[in-house]
Amino acid sequence: SKEQFFNFGLKETIYSSYDKAEIEWNLLKNRIYSNEKVFIRGFGRDASGTHLFQAFYERLINNYHVEKDPTNNSEPAKLIRALTGYSKTKSSKLELIRNYQISHVFGRTKNVFAFTAPWNIVYMPKILDPFTGHEAKGDMIDEYTFLFQKQCYDNFEKFIEEFNEIMISSIFKERMGESLDTLSLDTSYN
Structure with missing residues (x-):
């Protein structure tokens, strides 16, 4: 049944x-605010617009070391392996898992605070990809996504609320407005 399938997905994440x-x-927040290397997913075709986000973060949070993830998922993969002790590839130190994929629960992969946030990255059964991918549509998708995100929120409420507070803080919004006012938006993706 749909309920059994949803319960399987939630239980096995x-x-x-x-x-x-x-x-x-x-550690992530400290790296961001200390102008240390942090990562985002590439933006645009062949990541040709990533420089726009890098310039934005330079002005917004004075971090000149925001880098495009080499594969658009290698940093989240390293992180979830280290945090869980599981790996999708054979390793002498980690437990091998099969038929799982790495997923961002809330997306926001161009957001320097969210791309490698430990509360935003999970291993989930591959069979659930049609229910969580950005191209998925429909009532069942909406229902499962709500349950999936709620479970994550229930696990990591403190961190997610802190992220939300950072995003809506008056200082952050003021700096964002200033950054957007001074940032020349080059939409040619050169």
């Missing part, structure tokens, strides 16, 4: 432990 996620979330 693998998250970081809360304690490990808390440590990694604090």
